[in-house]
Amino acid sequence: MTAPASGWPLEPAALTWNDDETPRSEAFGDVYFSRAGGFGESEHVFLVGNELPTRFAAGDGTRILETGFGTGRNFLATALLFLELAPADASLDFVSLEKHPVARDDLPRLAHAQRRLASDWLAGHPRFTAGAEARFHDLQSALHAQWPDPVPGFHRRFLAGGRIRLTVIWGDATDQLPRIDGRFDAFYLDGFAPDRNPELWQEALIAELARRAAPGATAATFSAARRVREALAAAGFVTEKRPGFGRKRDMLCARRDPAAFGAPRKKSGPGVGPVAVLGAGMAGTTVARALARRGRDVVVFEAGDEPAGGGSGNPAGLVAPVISRDWNPLSQLTATGMGFMRAELDGLVDGETAAFNGVIKLARGERHAAKQAGIAAALQPDPGFAQWCEADSLAALSGVADVDAPGWWFPTAGWLRPRWVIARWLAEPGIETRLDRPVTGIVDQAGGWRLRTSDGATHGPFGEVVVAAGPASGGLIASLSRWIEPCRGQVSWGRVDADRAGGPTRGRPLMREGYSLDLPSGERLFGASFLPGDRALEEREAEHAENRQRLASIAPSLAGGVSTSALQGRASLRATTPDRLPIVGRLADGLWVSTGHGARGLTWSAWLAEYLASCIEDTPSPLPRDLAEGLKPARFDERAARKAARSNRGRSG
Ligand SMILES: Cc1cc2nc3c(=O)[nH]c(=O)nc-3n(C[C@H](O)[C@H](O)[C@H](O)COP(=O)(O)OP(=O)(O)OC[C@H]3O[C@@H](n4cnc5c(N)ncnc54)[C@H](O)[C@@H]3O)c2cc1C
Ligand SMILES: C[S@@+](CC[C@H](N)C(=O)[O-])C[C@H]1O[C@@H](n2cnc3c(N)ncnc32)[C@H](O)[C@@H]1O
Structure with a gap:
């Protein structure tokens, strides 16, 4: 597979507003929606056009691609109609x-304009019960509160307590559509008018949609243009013209596979049997939470006497x-994982458990600065996500006057206290630790997976087992042991003397070779050492000294502000892999890692947990297909086998 385009620069919508407060795109010369159309048009064209009121009521039609x-x-x-009509155990x-x-x-x-339209739409509407307008406001507020960062790629958000999974994919549909992994029951074709926005109606693009059609899939669009009908027909859809909304004469409905319509499919909703998760670190906890949200009962087995x-x-x-010019998997995982984690933390972003007031990352030296500035010029990231700044701006943003290097400013990045987060999340319903x-x-036995614990007990059966035991995972899954290396890291912290300007900038972390993070408790946390192969866990003075140097390299005043005598520290192990990417996916039927x-x-495990939950529950993936492929557990063995085959060919040739 060829590498996907990076998706940068990502151009935001340039909205202008008509006199009636409806938004318009100057670039396409078209309106997003008309005052006359509003939500009634959405309902008529896309919902009724795909027969969703009836299908939702039967718990069907719940995988939609637009x-x-x-x-x-x-x-x-x-979302509103789904909540009104679908059975309580269905998800969208x-x-x-x-x-x-x-x-x-x-x-x-936009919120204001849409609320007016929603009010008109819902007044006396026979499909909705009382309180629909308030539910609309809740959905809209939840959507806007979690609006994804302007970063190309896949962004999943939850609404209505997790019953609704929204995945918005920022980027050109031509590049991003082939990356989608999932089957869909209904397609909404809602580009601007085909003559103004031809790229979104191309035959090849509609064929890509059709490749993702579930049995009985339908499609609907406001346009009845001949080229659209022909593209749908070429992709195997049978089309039908129906009366359009309001003054529009026609619209199109289409059905991919009439013979299969109504064919039974695995319904969304709780899967079979309890799930066992091995390890109560951030990876295991986020997997447990993602599955419990989908209605699974989860038991977390933890070796230690406390989580985390x-x-x-x-x-x-x-x-x-992490920013890269080619927007490599590390960048995709960290940038999107960050936004997902922030949305997941939700109420825990309280300034104590977590805070997302921005993070500064300084260039390591002149060459590094020149390279990063070049990347900034190439990607042109939206300043709402990342901005390349001179030293004086960063000094002002951080409140640290002696910051003397240029660097990145990430306004939506932040920090979290993992122990506190994990304790809160493990206490949620559906999870037993x-x-x-x-x-x-x-052990794989008839009837499900069973676990043996060190006390000699056997547990199970479990429908699914997820191994999330950090560096110890290789001891549980022999095929992974070669590829996971423990890597010791020690962090240091101590009380801060009053060296740093107060106010809102205090507490904005800074990074360079290491990092400096001022906690609300008045301590400065900094680190960390990185010692591959070292499994020892004792606290070491030498590593405190190294961490202090890392701190001083960010700004001497930061190191000067922490007294040397009363430093505390903690050493633990990272689980590292040969390509520095995580190992996430299926090992065998019902066995996952x-x-x-x-x-x-801490940055990406929640997003990857949701990916595993989607695989386990067989729902559309929140991860681009190519990215998921690059994380699969078998990749190192496959690469090693390919390398061996090449060298054998070389020897025999
Ligand atoms: C010094 C340091 C600084 C870091 N800083 C950052 C940072 O700033 N940002 C960031 O994103 N990441 C950071 N990381 C990385 C991050 O902390 C880890 O990637 C993450 O915590 C790993 O979570 P995990 O659940 O996979 O592993 P762990 O947290 O190690 O959890 C594994 C759990 O499995 C349990 N277990 C082991 N064997 C068994 C068994 N046989 N049965 C049952 N349970 C078992 C263990 O007891 C443990 O609780 C840092 C890591 C270190 C070491
Ligand atoms: C009519 S508007 C969609 C209205 C939308 N469904 C709603 O409910 O508000 C058409 C959208 O298609 C987007 N678009 C145009 N070309 C695109 C492309 N090649 N890939 C992805 N989106 C595209 C436009 O930016 C615009 O937001």
């Missing part, structure tokens, strides 16, 4: 592609992106 997310009007109408997957995301700054005006006793047990850690239970064996999170597990 071209053109725009303002999210169709999504909100769909709405995946939508958008080349020009609406900017966060435009959301308040391994790599996830430091006082705090950073959640920040069993401490002091080192798992010593995983999430490990190898290296130095970034």
Whole structure:
């Protein structure tokens, strides 16, 4: 497979507003929705056009793929109708592609305009019960509060307590659609008018949609243009013209496979049997939570006498992106994982458990600065996500006057206290945590998986087992042991003398070779050492000294502000892999793994947990297909086999 385009620069929507407060795209010369159309048009064209009122009531039609997310009007109408009609155990997957995301700054005006339209739509509407308008407001507020960063790629968000999974994909549909992994029951074709926006109606693109059609899939669009009908027909859809909305004469409905319509499919909803998760670190906890949210009963087995006793047990850690010119998997995982984690933390972003007030990452030296400035010029990231800044701006942003290097400013990055987060998440309904239970064996027996623990007990059967035991995962899964290397890291912390300007900038972490994070408790956390192969866990003075040097290299005043005598520290192990990417995916039927999170597990493990949950529950993936392929557990063995085959050919040739 060829590498996907990086998706940068990502151009936001340039909205202008008509006199009646409806948004318009100057670039395409078209409106997002009309005052006359509003939500009634969404309902008529896309929901009724795909027969979703009837299908929702039967718990069907719940996987939807849209071209053109725009303002999210169709999504909100769909979510509201789904909540009104679908059975309580059904969940909705709405995946939508958008080349020009609406900017966060435009959301308040948009919210106001859409609320007026929703009010008109819902007044006396026979499909909705009392309180629908309030539910609409809740959905819209939840969507806007979690609006994804302007970063190309896949962004999943949950609404309505997790029953609704929205995946918006920022980027050109031509590049991003082939990356989608999933089957869909209904397609919404909602580009701007085909003569103004031809790329979104191309035959090849509609064929890509059709490749993702579930049995009985339908499609609907406001346009009845001949080229659209022909493209749908070429992709195997049988089309039908129906009366359009309001003054529009026609619209199109289409059915991919009439013979299969109504064919039974695996329904969304709780899967079979309880799930066992091995390890109560950030990886295991986020997997447990992702599955419990989907209605599974989860039992977490933890070797230690408390959760988060391994790599996830430091006082705090950073959640920040890594920028690369080719937007490599590390960048994709950190940038999107960061936004996902922030949304997941939700109420825990309280300034004590977690805070997302921005993170600064200084260049390591002049050459590094020149390279990073070049990347900034090439990607042109939206300043709402990443901005390349001179030293004086960074000094002002951080409140640290002696910052003397240029660097990145990530305004939506932050930090979290993993122990606190893990404790809160493990206490959620559907999750039982069993401490002091080192798992010593995983056995596949008739009727499900069974676990043996060090006390000789056998547990199970389980429908699914997820190994998330950090660096110990290789001891449980023999095929992984070669590829996981423990890597010791020690963090240091001490009380801060009053060296740093107070006010809102205090507490904004800074990174260079290491990092400096001022916690609300008045301590400065800094580190960390990185010692591959070293498994020892004692606190070392030499590593405190190294961490101090790392701190001084960010700014001498930061090191000067912490007294040397009363430093505390903690050493733990990262699980690293040969390509520095995590190992996440299927090992065998019902056996899964999430490990190898290296130095970034606090940033990306929640997103990867949701990916595993989607695989386990067979729902559309929140991860691009190529990215998931690059994380699969078998990749190292496959690469080694390919290398061996090449060298054998070389010898015999
Ligand atoms: C010094 C340091 C600083 C870091 N800073 C950051 C940062 O700033 N940002 C960031 O994103 N990431 C950071 N990381 C990385 C991050 O902390 C890890 O990637 C993440 O915590 C890994 O989580 P995990 O759940 O995979 O592993 P762990 O947290 O190690 O959890 C594994 C759990 O499995 C349990 N277990 C082991 N064997 C068994 C068994 N047989 N049965 C049952 N349970 C078992 C262990 O007791 C442990 O609780 C840092 C890591 C270190 C070491
Ligand atoms: C009519 S608007 C969509 C309205 C939207 N469904 C709503 O509910 O608000 C069309 C959208 O298609 C997007 N678009 C146009 N070309 C695109 C492309 N090649 N890839 C992805 N999105 C595209 C536009 O930016 C615009 O937001």
